[in-house]
Amino acid sequence: MKLLVINGSPRGNRSNTYKLTKAFLSGMKENADAAGEAFELVEIQVNQLKIHPCLGCFSCWNQTPGNCCIHDDMEEVIQKLLWADITIWSFPLYYFTVPGGLKNLIDRQLPMQLPFMTENEKQTGNGSHPPRYDMTGKKTVVISTCGFYTAEGNYDGIYSLFDHTCGRDGYTTIFCGQGELFRIPDLSQRTDQYLGIVRKAGMEYFSGRILPETVAELSQLLYPRETFEAWADLSWGIDRQSGEKESDALTFTRQMAVLYRKESYPGRDQVLEMYYTDIDECYQIVMGKEGSRVVTDGSMTATTRIETPLSV
Numbered sequence: 001m002k003l004l005v006i007n008g009s010p011r012g013n014r015s016n017t018y019k020l021t022k023a024f025l026s027g028m029k030e031n032a033d034a035a036g037e038a039f040e041l042v043e044i045q046v047n048q049l050k051i052h053p054c055l056g057c058f059s060c061w062n063q064t065p066g067n068c069c070i071h072d073d074m075e076e077v078i079q080k081l082l083w084a085d086i087t088i089w090s091f092p093l094y095y096f097t098v099p100g101g102l103k104n105l106i107d108r109q110l111p112m113q114l115p116f117m118t119e120n121e122k123q124t125g126n127g128s129h130p131p132r133y134d135m136t137g138k139k140t141v142v143i144s145t146c147g148f149y150t151a152e153g154n155y156d157g158i159y160s161l162f163d164h165t166c167g168r169d170g171y172t173t174i175f176c177g178q179g180e181l182f183r184i185p186d187l188s189q190r191t192d193q194y195l196g197i198v199r200k201a202g203m204e205y206f207s208g209r210i211l212p213e214t215v216a217e218l219s220q221l222l223y224p225r226e227t228f229e230a231w232a233d234l235s236w237g238i239d240r241q242s243g244e245k246e247s248d249a250l251t252f253t254r255q256m257a258v259l260y261r262k263e264s265y266p267g268r269d270q271v272l273e274m275y276y277t278d279i280d281e282c283y284q285i286v287m288g289k290e291g292s293r294v295v296t297d298g299s300m301t302a303t304t305r306i307e308t309p310l311s312v
């Protein structure tokens, strides 16, 4: 099995999405190894390639059929696309579509098509170009994270792109909201659990298809919308009223506070006092029946006090 991963995140290896892609690959590889099937993997980091934008000259159709007039890294990418049995497109959602660098790569696939007008009923039924090369049996997986709380409703542009190019049932997707949480070590309990499901999806995909139960698990939010959005707003470290940068210790304390689950209310308010020894700052989290709040003037009587350097 020949696998091509196209990582279209400008962050390269530090991409959130790439974490999902690696989990998916590890699941596929485990089942490939168990089945004794060869697993050849080539990864393309789009941010390390020189791929110029398409010039729109159509010379790849009428002057030098099959060959672009721009000679850059795209020539190699086309060879890899033709080589692979399965291509995994891995990218963040940018303005409800793909990042610019990846869009250049997508546009530059034009030499892979013939110019003639045709209809491919498996696609969307509103015009198509025939492939220049035999792509029969090749498969496509699309993996993406986005920044809003849910992937639902945010991927219309991506679905449209792949519906037109691969056909409506011609590709497999994993789309995940709250993508920035994958880079927060403190939240790894939840994100690792999700990556475990992605890994399972990879194993199932190798064996034929991702099972409906797994698809349902993948569509679960990482955190409830309210918790995520409160946490995300705080993550910028900016005071909501003034718009100015606030103390890192205060931001951190507020982020801890939004993770409080009021269902665990024990019958009376608890006050967690955080004293950051290295910067001499103290904040209190009041955890009550209706939720939590942060007190900055130290006016509450602490139930529990934690003394720690902020760096810890």
Ligand SMILES: Cc1cc2nc3c(=O)[nH]c(=O)nc-3n(C[C@H](O)[C@H](O)[C@H](O)COP(=O)(O)O)c2cc1C
Binding pocket: 009, 010, 011, 014, 015, 016, 017, 018, 091, 092, 093, 094, 095, 096, 097, 145, 146, 147, 148, 154, 178, 179, 180
């Ligand atoms: C320029 C830009 C545009 C973005 N547009 C969207 C968007 O339209 N919808 C969304 O939910 N998230 C959007 N995001 C957030 C990213 O999709 C999100 O942070 C993602 O997890 C980054 O993944 P990566 O680490 O793999 O690059 C955008 C981020 C940037 C920098």
